[in-house]
Structure formats: C-alpha cells, structure tokens
Amino acid sequence: MPNSLKLGLAGLGTVGAGVLRLLDAHAGQIAARAGRPVQVVAVSARDRSKKRDAVIDNYRWVDDPIALAQDPEIDAFVELMGGEEGIPKESVEAALKAGKHVVTANKALLAHHGVALAKLAEENDVALNFEAAVAGGIPIVKVMRESLQGNAISRVYGILNGTCNYILTLMQEEGATFDDALKEAQEKGYAEADPTFDIGGFDTAHKLALLTSLAFGVETAFEDIYVEGIQRIAAADIEAADRLGYRLKLLGVAAATEHGIEQRVHPAMVAKHTPVAETFGAQNCVLIDGDFVEDVMLSGQGAGAGPTASAVMGDIIELARGHIFAPFATKTADLKPYPKAEMGGHAGSYYLRLTVRDQTGVIAGIATRMAEQDISLESIVQHRQRTDIPGVDEDEVHTGPVDVVMITHERPKRRSKKRSRPSRVTDML
Amino acid sequence: MPNSLKLGLAGLGTVGAGVLRLLDAHAGQIAARAGRPVQVVAVSARDRSKKRDAVIDNYRWVDDPIALAQDPEIDAFVELMGGEEGIPKESVEAALKAGKHVVTANKALLAHHGVALAKLAEENDVALNFEAAVAGGIPIVKVMRESLQGNAISRVYGILNGTCNYILTLMQEEGATFDDALKEAQEKGYAEADPTFDIGGFDTAHKLALLTSLAFGVETAFEDIYVEGIQRIAAADIEAADRLGYRLKLLGVAAATEHGIEQRVHPAMVAKHTPVAETFGAQNCVLIDGDFVEDVMLSGQGAGAGPTASAVMGDIIELARGHIFAPFATKTADLKPYPKAEMGGHAGSYYLRLTVRDQTGVIAGIATRMAEQDISLESIVQHRQRTDIPGVDEDEVHTGPVDVVMITHERPKRRSKKRSRPSRVTDML
Known part of the structure; x- marks a missing residue:
C-alpha cells in the first residue's frame, strides 16, 4: 500500500467535525477507493477545549492555522474556518506557497480571491479544490x-x-x-x-x-x-x-x-x-x-455537516488518487x-404588488401610469388582503386597503424618458 | 502546446456524428480546458457512403474497427457502435490490449463484460470511461x-x-x-x-x-x-x-x-x-x-446526439488531462x-387492478381471498372502466365489467402456504 495522504485540518466547527466523523466511519473504504489511506495528522481551531461532535485527541494540535498550513508533515491543508480575509486567507496562501494542496469550503474567500489563489496553486503545482464551497453535498x-x-x-x-x-x-x-x-x-x-x-x-x-x-x-x-x-x-x-x-x-x-x-x-x-x-x-x-x-x-x-463533509471528502480522494485539476x-x-x-438591460417579466385604497378608478389610474411609462401589462389583478388590518372590519373592507398585483410583459419596451424603478420589483425567472 | 490527444472513432450513427460535430464546434475551448488539442484522426463504420449528420472526409477511413482499435496513430479508441458481443467487444478488447484508452457509450457490453474489460484496462494501465453508457448527458x-x-x-x-x-x-x-x-x-x-x-x-x-x-x-x-x-x-x-x-x-x-x-x-x-x-x-x-x-x-x-456527445467528450477531456480513473x-x-x-423477500406496497363483473359481493369476495392469503389491504376501490366496452351501453354498465383497484400494505406478512403471485403486480416505490 503506498504512503498515506496526510492532512492538516483547520476549523473544527460543524463541517470540520463532520469530516473527522466521515473519515472515522469509512477509512477502509476510502483507502481502497483512493488507492492509499487518507489520514488527518494535525488539527487547529480557535478553542481546543470546546465541546465538539468529534473526538480530536488522536490528532496533533497546532495553535496557529498558518503554521499548520506549512507543517512539514502534511500533504494537504483542509481549510474549514470560513471568512473572506485574515487568517483563512493567509493560511490558504501559506499552504499553497509551501507546496501543499488545499481543500476548502470557503465560498467568501474564493468569491473574492479565487483567481489569485488559483494562480498561486498553479505556480506551485498543487490543487485548490472547493466542491464544498457551492451547494453543500451537490457535486x-x-x-x-x-x-x-x-x-x-x-x-x-x-x-x-x-x-x-x-x-x-x-x-x-x-x-x-x-x-x-x-x-x-x-x-x-x-x-x-x-x-x-x-x-x-x-x-x-x-x-x-x-x-x-x-x-x-x-x-x-x-x-x-x-x-x-x-x-x-x-x-x-x-x-x-x-x-x-x-x-x-x-x-x-x-x-x-x-x-x-x-x-x-x-x-x-x-x-x-x-x-x-x-x-x-x-x-x-x-x-x-x-x-x-x-x-x-x-x-x-x-448545507449541513454530512453533505458538506461528503463534498470535502470527494475533493480529498481526488488528491489521494493523484488527480490535480485546474x-x-x-x-x-x-x-x-x-x-x-x-x-x-435585463429583459424579463416583472411582478409588482401595490397596496392601495379600494376606490373606483384606482386600477385605471395605475394602468394609465404604467402605460405612460411604456410598461406593458400582461395582467393586473386586485386581491383583498387576507392579513388583518387594524381598525378595519372584515365586512367593510371595500374602502380599505387592497393589493393590486401586476405582471408586466417579458420584454419591456425601450424607454426614452428617465426610468422610474418601482420600489418592489421581483423578477420572474 | 503539448501533443494532441489522437482519437480513433468507431460507429458513426447518431452519437458518433454528434461527437464529431461537438469537436468541430468547440475544438479551441476543449484544447484550452484539456490543456492540449483533441483530434479525431481515423474513423470506422459499417457503410462509408451513408448519409450522415457530420462531415467525415477529413478523417482517415478504416474499414475494420478492430484494426482501428490498435492503430499505431491513436491514443484512445472511441467505441460508439453498441451491442454486447462481436465486433464491439473484440475491438474494445483489442484497444485495451494495445495500450489504448477506451471511451464507450456501450451499456450492453459493459453490463455483461464490464468487470473483465476493467481488469484488462487495469493490466494495461489505460482508462475505460463510460459516462455516456448511463443516462445520456447526466454525469x-x-x-x-x-x-x-x-x-x-x-x-x-x-x-x-x-x-x-x-x-x-x-x-x-x-x-x-x-x-x-x-x-x-x-x-x-x-x-x-x-x-x-x-x-x-x-x-x-x-x-x-x-x-x-x-x-x-x-x-x-x-x-x-x-x-x-x-x-x-x-x-x-x-x-x-x-x-x-x-x-x-x-x-x-x-x-x-x-x-x-x-x-x-x-x-x-x-x-x-x-x-x-x-x-x-x-x-x-x-x-x-x-x-x-x-x-x-x-x-x-x-439520450440523443447532443447530450450523449457531451458525456463522451467529458470522458475524452479527462484522458487529455491525464486523469485515469479505475x-x-x-x-x-x-x-x-x-x-x-x-x-x-422484497417488502413493498403493491398495486393490483382486477377487471370484474359489477355484482353484489364481488369486492367482499376479493377481500376475503386476500385475507385468506394473509395479504393486508390498505385500500380497495371500485372504478367504472372509462374505456368503451363493446356491447355494453354506457347507461347500463352496473352489471358490466368494472375495475377494482387495490393497494396492499407495505410489509406483507410472511406467508407459510405456497405463494400465488397475482398476474399484474406493480410495485410502489
């Protein structure tokens, strides 16, 4: 059996604990399928003594995630701290520069610095895997x-x-x-x-x-x-x-x-x-x-410990198999x-809801204003509000507030005049 | 740019033509993403002159798929002929033995001989990729x-x-x-x-x-x-x-x-x-x-040319990237x-439909027989058939045939007597 893939894991919250539990549960299966054992050798988190959903006594403790990221014993750094700046960013950078693969679930970090980090991974010929950063367990x-x-x-x-x-x-x-x-x-x-x-x-x-x-x-x-x-x-x-x-x-x-x-x-x-x-x-x-x-x-x-851990482990297994993806x-x-x-410039059908007094001519007034702004309506419907309105008797609401719901046509005509955007605009897919 | 990945493609039906069209449409993108160009160098099919949805004049023609599978010029053999025995099987075996990667959409071949072929791929240190064999474009x-x-x-x-x-x-x-x-x-x-x-x-x-x-x-x-x-x-x-x-x-x-x-x-x-x-x-x-x-x-x-070609190309790109999966x-x-x-031994809820004469006591009779066989019913409903029944007037159907629909309980009790299986049994998921 070839050498094991050795991991340093920083962040022992829900997801970190889930990854440890997954490895505990399926170490044998993972070794067979990855072609080599996968093991966590050291961990880091903010508070060592915090109560957790996983036992961490078997792993070497490292106080500083940035030190863990460069630890000579590890092949890959698993970053599960989260957050776009500060220690998560610095530790991922340190790991990549030290030639360690990185697996992370940190969407904020990647959304802001993903391309720069990918370049760093490229230069150091290591992986930066982030399956768990998008949509939890969905691959x-x-x-x-x-x-x-x-x-x-x-x-x-x-x-x-x-x-x-x-x-x-x-x-x-x-x-x-x-x-x-x-x-x-x-x-x-x-x-x-x-x-x-x-x-x-x-x-x-x-x-x-x-x-x-x-x-x-x-x-x-x-x-x-x-x-x-x-x-x-x-x-x-x-x-x-x-x-x-x-x-x-x-x-x-x-x-x-x-x-x-x-x-x-x-x-x-x-x-x-x-x-x-x-x-x-x-x-x-x-x-x-x-x-x-x-x-x-x-x-x-x-989201959740199990699904996210499944995604993290999929990334780790690819590393163990020796597959490095850009x-x-x-x-x-x-x-x-x-x-x-x-x-x-987005063309779409819009939904608008206006709360108005239920008086003769209100709908006509709205429709006229919409037409003046060159907004073409597909439908306009008046609904009595079902929420309780203080001071208004259920049987006398015909002069009270009602909802007028409108759907605009999909492709609004180009407006030459200044655009007055409705305050509640919800796009239709 | 490194050497291109050279393909021999056997089978130029719907899927084969789709793969050629996909490569034509996206050769540049594929080269960038795979890290090297991907090109078809030779093709084979039953009839060279058949009208097809793709132009094949630019590719070397090889009459015999088994010869193509071992062609010295190719790195990978793409088998899109289909069928569990004969030439498809022999050509895939020939390719693997010759140290060529294989990409195939052939589910019948793999369902019957997949493990033996995988062993052959393993022994020759090549890939046997079959994304397109299951569920078309779904990866x-x-x-x-x-x-x-x-x-x-x-x-x-x-x-x-x-x-x-x-x-x-x-x-x-x-x-x-x-x-x-x-x-x-x-x-x-x-x-x-x-x-x-x-x-x-x-x-x-x-x-x-x-x-x-x-x-x-x-x-x-x-x-x-x-x-x-x-x-x-x-x-x-x-x-x-x-x-x-x-x-x-x-x-x-x-x-x-x-x-x-x-x-x-x-x-x-x-x-x-x-x-x-x-x-x-x-x-x-x-x-x-x-x-x-x-x-x-x-x-x-x-299914279909486009989705299946997408799956085939995903497999090919992994080869070009150098990733070989078991x-x-x-x-x-x-x-x-x-x-x-x-x-x-399968425990499940079953659906049964019996077509019976609409007479007093029919449902009671069925229910009694089911109870005798120790089958517990969740529901039993009588429906008048909506299909036309020759010779039966719509207004006089109460003695004509009707459908009796039954749903059994999920876990049928263990039957000690011989089992008489209903002729129309449809499982509930």
Whole structure:
C-alpha cells in the first residue's frame, strides 16, 4: 500500500467535525477507493477545549492555522474556518506557497480571491479544490469543471442558499410572516444569529460568482453581481404567487446575453410543478443549460455537516488518487475578463404588488401610469388582503386597503424618458 | 502546446456524428480546458457512403474497427457502435490490449463484460470511461465514481430509459393506449422498430447493473436483476394511479437490504409532485442516498446526439488531462461478489387492478381471498372502466365489467402456504 495522504485540518466547527466523523466511519473504504489511506495528522481551531461532535485527541494540535498550513508533515491543508480575509486567507496562501494542496469550503474567500489563489496553486503545482464551497453535498463544481467541459454553457442558475429556501418554504406552507419564519429558522439552527449574509442574498452571490467562472471561463466578479435579498417578501407576495401559479424562490442566475454575462441574485417567481419550484426546505438545486448537453439539474442538501463533509471528502480522494485539476477548469491566464451585462438591460417579466385604497378608478389610474411609462401589462389583478388590518372590519373592507398585483410583459419596451424603478420589483425567472 | 490527444472513432450513427460535430464546434475551448488539442484522426463504420449528420472526409477511413482499435496513430479508441458481443467487444478488447484508452457509450457490453474489460484496462494501465453508457448527458458515472466516494450508498434509483418515460408521459397526458403511444414514440424516433429492448426494461437493467457496481463496490450482476417492462400497462392503470395521487414510472432500483443487494426494474407508482414524478418525456433522473451526503438527484436528457456527445467528450477531456480513473472506482480485485437479495423477500406496497363483473359481493369476495392469503389491504376501490366496452351501453354498465383497484400494505406478512403471485403486480416505490 503506498504512503498515506496526510492532512492538516483547520476549523473544527460543524463541517470540520463532520469530516473527522466521515473519515472515522469509512477509512477502509476510502483507502481502497483512493488507492492509499487518507489520514488527518494535525488539527487547529480557535478553542481546543470546546465541546465538539468529534473526538480530536488522536490528532496533533497546532495553535496557529498558518503554521499548520506549512507543517512539514502534511500533504494537504483542509481549510474549514470560513471568512473572506485574515487568517483563512493567509493560511490558504501559506499552504499553497509551501507546496501543499488545499481543500476548502470557503465560498467568501474564493468569491473574492479565487483567481489569485488559483494562480498561486498553479505556480506551485498543487490543487485548490472547493466542491464544498457551492451547494453543500451537490457535486456541481466537479460536474462543471469536468463533465460539461465540452459544452458552451448559456446559463447556470438555481437555489443556492438553504436558509432562504427554508424561510420561503415555511412562509408558503404555513402562511408564516417573514419575521416568524426567520425566527423559526434560527431556532432550528438553519439561520445565524446575524442572518444578513444569508437573507440578504450575499451567500448566494458568493456561490454564483464561482459557478459563473466555471460556466463561462471568466474571472470571478463578485462585485458585479446584482444582489437583492428576501427581507422584503411579505406573506401577501407568497399568496399572490400561489394564486398566479408560482412559488417564490431566491435564485442565483448567471446567463450569457448579447451584452455580456448577467449575474443576478433575487427572489423570482418560479412556475409550480417544476423541479426548482419543488425544491423545498434546506434543499438546493442547480440547473445548467449547455449547447450539447441541453439541460442538466442537480439537487440535494445544500448545507449541513454530512453533505458538506461528503463534498470535502470527494475533493480529498481526488488528491489521494493523484488527480490535480485546474481550480477554475482552465489555466488562470486563459480565464477571460468578466464581460458585465448591466441589470438595466435585463429583459424579463416583472411582478409588482401595490397596496392601495379600494376606490373606483384606482386600477385605471395605475394602468394609465404604467402605460405612460411604456410598461406593458400582461395582467393586473386586485386581491383583498387576507392579513388583518387594524381598525378595519372584515365586512367593510371595500374602502380599505387592497393589493393590486401586476405582471408586466417579458420584454419591456425601450424607454426614452428617465426610468422610474418601482420600489418592489421581483423578477420572474 | 503539448501533443494532441489522437482519437480513433468507431460507429458513426447518431452519437458518433454528434461527437464529431461537438469537436468541430468547440475544438479551441476543449484544447484550452484539456490543456492540449483533441483530434479525431481515423474513423470506422459499417457503410462509408451513408448519409450522415457530420462531415467525415477529413478523417482517415478504416474499414475494420478492430484494426482501428490498435492503430499505431491513436491514443484512445472511441467505441460508439453498441451491442454486447462481436465486433464491439473484440475491438474494445483489442484497444485495451494495445495500450489504448477506451471511451464507450456501450451499456450492453459493459453490463455483461464490464468487470473483465476493467481488469484488462487495469493490466494495461489505460482508462475505460463510460459516462455516456448511463443516462445520456447526466454525469452520473463521474459523480458516483468520484464525488460520492466518501459515502456508504444505501440506494440508487431512477428513470433510466427515455423511450419508456416518453411512452408513459404520452399515456398520462393524452390518455393514449400503450400501443398508440409506442407508435408515436417510434414515429418521432424515440423508439426503435423493435422496441423490446427498451419497453421490456432490459436497457434500464443494463444501466442499473453499472450503477449498482459503482454504488456498492460490487461486481456487475446483470443476470440477477429482476426485470419487468411496461408492455402490460393499460390506460386504466395510468388513470387509477392518477386518482390515487401517483404517476406510473419505469424505475431501476438498486438498494442495500439486510439480505443483500436488491436490483429491480419495474413500473412503480411514484407520488405526484416529487422530482421523479415530474420527470417527463425523454428525460432521465437518478437519485442516490448516501450516509453523509443524504440525498442527491441528477436529471437531464437521457439520450440523443447532443447530450450523449457531451458525456463522451467529458470522458475524452479527462484522458487529455491525464486523469485515469479505475472504471468501477476501485481495483477490480477489490470489487466484492454481488450479494443477491431475492425479489421474493422484497417488502413493498403493491398495486393490483382486477377487471370484474359489477355484482353484489364481488369486492367482499376479493377481500376475503386476500385475507385468506394473509395479504393486508390498505385500500380497495371500485372504478367504472372509462374505456368503451363493446356491447355494453354506457347507461347500463352496473352489471358490466368494472375495475377494482387495490393497494396492499407495505410489509406483507410472511406467508407459510405456497405463494400465488397475482398476474399484474406493480410495485410502489
């Protein structure tokens, strides 16, 4: 049996502990399938004595992750600390410079510094594997970097954040308000105490930046992603979507257009009974359109100890097998600059909900204003609000507030006058 | 730029022509991503002058595929002829023995001789890649052989034959009879003139044999698969399924049980609004349950020139990159013998439809007989047949034939007496 692949693991939170448990459970199988044993030789984390879901007594402890990254005994550095700057970044750089392979689940780090780190990996002839950074257990990075390389990809999109999808699922299934759903997600451990990162769409955007690079062979461009979160989605929107035959989902979309590549993260109406609409709870899904493969979809658990550990281990096994892939599928010198398509040029069908007094002429007034702005409507429907309105008796609401829901035509005509953007705009996929 | 990867391609039907078109369309991209150019240098097929969807004038013509397989100029042999014995088998063997890598889409060949061929590849230190043999454009082989290697897989299943799914979709959406749906599938090119192979479930079984080996690390065991096709499904079954909240799908299922591994191909009731039930037309889907990854699903086009060519090219690019994978993920010596679980021991919920005279006491009689055989019923429903019955007036059908539909409980009690198997048994997933 050849020498084992020796790992240094930094970060012993949920995912780190999951990786240790996985190795404990399947060491024999992994050795057989990788062609050599895989073993963790040293670990590092913020607090050695913290209670964990894995036993760490058998591993050498290293206080400083940056020291661990360059440890002479290790072949590969597994970075599971997370965070875009500081020690995670410095330790990954140190590992690559020391000629160690790196396996990481750190999407924030890669979305911001992925290409520079890939260049460093290239120069030192080592791997930088990041399957676990996108969509948890779903093997989308490998599929895009390897399986679909013969295609020209025109679009990649999907549900990339389990927290948001969990909240939207609760709102849909239980009629919960956004605040209540968020609270339940936090109680169940799906959402952080500070949930901005997830519900604001930024986590989805990090993952999208990586998928965009893999799909189109371009440099990552996180800063150029249009990002809109789910914070302003009301129960009334979920209801209106349902009545119109849609589900509301937070999507990340990267698409080739005639003006460049469009990258956007926003809530979208997705037709019911489609696989994306049927992706519930903390599940993720990713869909790819390629010129030869046509359409491919992958779905599964987008987060959690087990699924993420499965992704990390897939990357580690490839290292043990001696397969080194270019992190972004091609040499960094061959990555093209990101050709940004402005969101202003995005053609799509929009959903708008206005809360108005139920008076004669209101709909006519709205329709007239829309026409003046050259916005063509596909439908306009008035719904009585089902939420309780203080001071308004259920039987006397005909002069109270009502929701007017509109769907615009897919391709808005070019407007010559200044553009007045509606305050609540939700794109249809 | 390093030397190009030189291919000999045998078989210029739909898929072969697709591969040539793909290479024509994306030669530059492939060279950049593979790190070296990929080129076809010689081709072979039954008839040189046949009209094709690709130009073959630029390639050297070789009459004999076995000669092409050993051609000194080629690095890899791409076998797209199909068929389990004869020239396809001999040419693949010749290529491997001559130290050429092999890329093939031939599921029949691999289901019967995969392990022996993998051993030959191993001995000659070359690759035997077969992504295109299972589920067309869906990269399921790579995902199982690489991404999910850290998991203990408990089940892999899915819709693996586009022809059957196309027929079942037509029956469901248009109320077509099986014969009419098959005819339409043949007219549209989805089904062969002799459709036995597809509708009898054998094509699904070939693919399942490969997935079983990859999932469980066992030798392929095509002969041990329980196979039931879709030929006897009537419009009334599709209707009954719909009323009960299900869709009828032809599934291939491989699952670990306490008695061994169960491999079965048969029509199954799949609950509506699940991803499998929402897989329509010629689409395929594959689902995997692993202990760490939990559940993963892949779906996409299960056949056709473009998707299959995409899969073939993914395999070729890995060769150009210098990555050689063990065909069945591990050394053939490490593959365990297939531990067969008998179908008789399969515990599941069964669907039965009996056509009976509509007379008092019929249902009671059936229920009594079922109880005598110790079969516990979850539900028993009588439906008036909607198909026209010659000689029976619509208004006088209460003594005519009616359908009695039954669902048995999931775990049938152990029967001590001899087992009388109902003639139409369709498993629920």
